[in-house]
Amino acid sequence: MKVDGLKNEMSCWVVTDGSAGMEIQCIGLAEALTLDFSVKRIKTAKPWRWLPPALWHAPLSRLKPEGDQLKAPWPSVLITCGRQAIPLSMAIKKASGQKTFTIHIQTPNTNPTNFDVVIVPEHDKLRGPNVLVTEGALGRITLELLESEGKKLSSSIKSLPKPIVTVLVGGSNKCYDLTPDVMTKLADDLSSLHDQSGCSFLVTTSRRTGHENEAILTEALANLPHQLWTGKGDNPYFGFLNLASAIIVTADSVNMVCEASSMGKPVYVFELPGGNRKFRHFHQRMRNLGYTRPFIGKLEQWSSTPLLETRKIAGQVQKILSDHT
Template sequence: MSDQPALAPLTWAVTTGEAGMTNQAIGLAEAIGLPVVAKVIHVPKPWRWLPTHWAAPLGIKTLCGPGSDAFTPPWPEVLVTSGRRSGALSIALRRASGGRTLTVHIQNPLVPFENFDLVIAPEHDGVAAANVVQSLGALHKITPAKLAEAAERFRARFAALPRPLVAVLVGGTSGAYRLEAEDTRRLARQLADLVAARGVGLVVTPSRRTGAANAAILRETLEPLGALVWDGVGDNPYFAMLALADVLLVTEESVSMVSEACFSGKPVYTIALQGGSRRFKRFHALMRDRGYARPFTGTLEPWAPPAPLDETARCAAIVRTLLARRREALGLTP
């Protein structure tokens, strides 16, 4: 008999709190099928500056700075982490559990991959190893059930809009891209031209990155044409837009937004911004070559993607297979 405490039939989804990383970790955790507990870790200085596998031997207690959630036994059956700094906690907890917790890390951990049971890295990062699964784009927590629920809540609000209904998901300035007023004006003109030429309906949702000035340009140009431009008040129509639109336009700076749009199974066009990087160019080339997205040039073409892009479900199925093997090796019953 092992003197290790029993594992809890749970998945812990652990990040350092960034929205993008949290969405990926919780999305995968929920798709695995065990009850999910979301936790946040704040690695204190100076340990946050160390390479992940150097910080891990310090132990869980040292890695958990002020504001961190509790990390105590019983350890979970599955630990999902996302983002570099949460990787140290994964390595430390794997050791604390005697190697029994199945550890899954999302994104390139920038440390030897054998420190984890599974690494899920974006294909456009070019990461490869025996225990690495490449995902096309980003994982997320959107499901068909969530889209159906959002569609019912917003169906009446969208009903009066013309068809085809074009949903426009606008991000903004990021580390690699910039959204300037001239970009927003160009986009607004293109959308206005679509309304004039095709009679399309428009639903537009800016984000925090869009900025007040750019959001104002969109509202002032498009609302007189009958477009719905979300003002940031009340329920965000984002999920409903994915569910109810016929076509989706997405600014290119967000791998997550493009990936989520492609989950809808609708035609997706990416809106060019200023800037970019080789990493983003690889991502957009993959999405284009696999038939999931095309660049937006001001016109809409009749085409359809091969299928809804659901990398979260595919990766979760791989984790469930590994978990079944781990349970069998440990003599555990599900």
């Protein structure tokens, strides 16, 4: 599958298992590096997908036909994320005669020296001479993109009363539960917030939100000034971020919290049942740095330096890449 990137003389593959949270980080870095990139979504066969990278035999032959195949000519740069892509990155490095520059995002379950660069969030503890550390997750957001997407939607929200509150709703995952009871609590809190402040809402859900939760949210918003996107038509996500006076985001997604924090606007985190050590560390650090506060049903005003980690990390990668070539 081809995704158009910006023109650069070096070719690039983005390789993941297709998970949105992984793919978006790789694409964001490729765009920030202005690479001409192709996105490849792989499907790995059993039992190999369960094994550590060192135990894979001939990794490039373990790809299922319903996913993308990885064959020469090899790219100048390979950006991967997720454990399924790790043995493939190592195999491509070897097959290219060590010429492909390999970048892995997130802590790999192998020695980081198997890659040219490893990029991890601060709440992961991996450190090393070729390890770059970010505040949270990488993404596609730039101030230019946000402004452009906001302009596309500005006429459609003219009738909405101020302040405008953007609400980013995720869903249940391995760490958190977004149950109907929890969604009802969020919906009630939004209604109360409107009663207090007269605000309107720009709301997006995700694939993990679920139909029952979407129905609860839709019903609650029916009598409130709002726009709601649940997956049909063009995604207004970046425009909603740009047009917000404040942002509320559910706690289940590091990506969404980081993207919300890219604006330098107040970001409120709506807690969900669950969590783990890494999530708790991440959320506490974002609060300590002044990017977020817990959502307790009211609006406050504060500002922060926009969190634009992808641009910063791309500059560091570019320097290493220049030295490599």
